[in-house]
Each structure stands twice: as C-alpha cells, then as structure tokens.
Amino acid sequence: MLEEQEVLFVLIFYLIKNKINSNSNNIKISDIMCNLKLQLNNEIIMEDVITIDVINNNIIATDLFGDSKEFNNCNIVKIDMNNSLVVIEENKK
Numbered sequence: 268m269l270e271e272q273e274v275l276f277v278l279i280f281y282l283i284k285n286k287i288n289s290n291s292n293n294i295k296i297s298d299i300m301c302n303l304k305l306q307l308n309n310e311i312i313m314e315d316v317i318t319i320d321v322i323n324n325n326i327i328a329t330d331l332f333g334d335s336k337e338f339n340n341c342n343i344v345k346i347d348m349n350n351s352l353v354v355i356e357e358n359k360k
Contacts, residue, residue, distance in 0.1 A: 302331060306354045307338065319343070319353060326355055 305313040305328050315331040321343065329335045338355060345354040 302351065304350075304352050306352055307341070307356065312336075316353070324358055 302314070303316040303319070304311050305316050305319075313328050313330065313336055316328045317331050318329045320327040320329075324340050324342065326338045326341045326343065327335055328338070340358045341355045342358055343353060344356050345352075347354070
C-alpha cells in the first residue's frame with residue numbers, strides 16, 4: 268500500500284524529471300499535465316483523472332470536468348506514470 272506521502276513523492280519526482288528533460292527553461296502547466304486512468308479489479312473505472320485525494324481509507328478521484336467519485340475502504344497500490352495509470356484495491360479485512 269502506498270502512503271499519501273509516497274504518492275506525493277512520485278508525482279513530484281515526475282514533475283521534476285519532466286523539467287530536467289525539457290529543452291526550455293520554462294515549463295508550462297500543459298507540459299506536465301497528465302490525465303490518469305483509475306483501475307480497480309483489473310478494470311478501468313475512471314478516466315481523465317486529474318486529482319486523487321486519500322483520506323483515511325477512502326480515495327476521492329476528480330476528473331478533468333470536475334466530476335468526483337469516492338471509493339471507500341480502498342488504497343493506492345501502484346502509480347504507473349508511463350501508462351498514466353493509478354491502480355487501487357479494496358482493503359482486505
């Protein structure tokens with residue numbers, strides 16, 4: 268299970284990596300914006316995700332259009348920036 272701090276670290280690392288690999292000294296938000304897909308049980312359940320909040324055991328994902336979905340009793344298990352994918356799973360009891 269990825270903790271909230273680990274999620275932030277992965278996203279910050281991705282942004283820094285893109286800035287370093289950029290030919291320009293300036294980076295625009297459009298250069299680093301990536302819309303994510305959210306996967307649960309090997310199924311894409313949401314696309315165009317731009318924010319993911321982890322609150323206790325709940326994940327709240329918001330898409331590009333401002334629509335949010337809450338996934339209760341779930342955690343993030345993988346962030347795959349190459350494929351713009353975040354994998355979540357239900358917590359096992």
